[in-house]
Amino acid sequence: AQKVTQAQTEISVVEKEDVTLDCVYETRDTTYYLFWYKQPPSGELVFLIRRNSFDEQNEISGRYSWNFQKSTSSFNFTITASQVVDSAVYFCALSEGYNNNDMRFGAGTRLTVKP
Amino acid sequence: SQTIHQWPATLVQPVGSPLSLECTVEGTSNPNLYWYRQAAGRGLQLLFYSVGIGQISSEVPQNLSASRPQDRQFILSSKKLLLSDSGFYLCAWRTGRNIQYFGAGTRLSVL
Numbered sequence: 001a002q003k004v005t006q007a008q009t010e011i012s013v014v015e016k017e018d019v020t021l022d023c024v025y026e027t028r029d030t031t032y033y034l035f036w037y038k039q040p041p042s043g044e045l046v047f048l049i050r051r052n053s054f055d056e057q058n059e060i061s062g063r064y065s066w067n068f069q070k071s072t073s074s075f076n077f078t079i080t081a082s083q084v085v086d087s088a089v090y091f092c093a094l095s096e097g098y099n100n101n102d103m104r105f106g107a108g109t110r111l112t113v114k115p
Numbered sequence: 116s117q118t119i120h121q122w123p124a125t126l127v128q129p130v131g132s133p134l135s136l137e138c139t140v141e142g143t144s145n146p147n148l149y150w151y152r153q154a155a156g157r158g159l160q161l162l163f164y165s166v167g168i169g170q171i172s173s174e175v176p177q178n179l180s181a182s183r184p185q186d187r188q189f190i191l192s193s194k195k196l197l198l199s200d201s202g203f204y205l206c207a208w209r210t211g212r213n214i215q216y217f218g219a220g221t222r223l224s225v226l
Contacts, residue, residue, distance in 0.1 A: 033213050042219070047217075101166070102161060
């Protein structure tokens with residue numbers, strides 16, 4: 001069965017620090033998709049990135065970067081030069097197969113960036 | 116572009132009262148639709164999903180039900196609310212690239 005673990009419940013950093021949010025997943029499928037979502041205090045989940053299991057290239061989008069490593073079943077998320085607006089709960093999620101309606105979320109990591 | 120709407124944003128209901136939360140999607144046809152619940156400080160739990168009108172799949176047995184009367188409308192209901200139904204309810208739709216986009220959510224407090 002698919003499972004996502006975000007071991008870090010809460011992280012607190014000072015503005016401009018770099019921070020990495022960890023995500024470890026379990027699946028028996030060879031085809032799967034990994035996601036990161038951001039949940040600001042307003043509550044809405046904001047999609048950040050999707051990765052399929054056949055693409056292990058790391059990705060960078062501005063201050064955000066993602067490190068996908070199948071060998072360790074991890075999909076970690078790094079924010080460089082954090083800002084107060086990055087404060088939110090971040091969720092990692094996994095969906096097995098191509099047309100699977102069951103997307104499993106991790107418990108989330110609450111990131112607080114202090115000025 | 117596609118948009119998803121949920122209402123109401125906040126709801127306070129007494130125990131034993133009925134519930135109806137509505138979700139509509141614009142800008143796409145025949146989307147897969149989802150209802151999730153997020154308990155305070157917890158992750159998301161999939162409650163129901165629908166692949167078409169009248170087609171509902173339940174992931175967790177509970178006091179809730181869902182219906183899809185129209186292609187882009189998804190409704191979450193309960194006949195009698197329990198205290199344990201309190202939480203943050205999110206509706207989502209899925210793109211052809213397997214990405215789910217979420218509505219703004221409904222914060223339900225059952226007192």
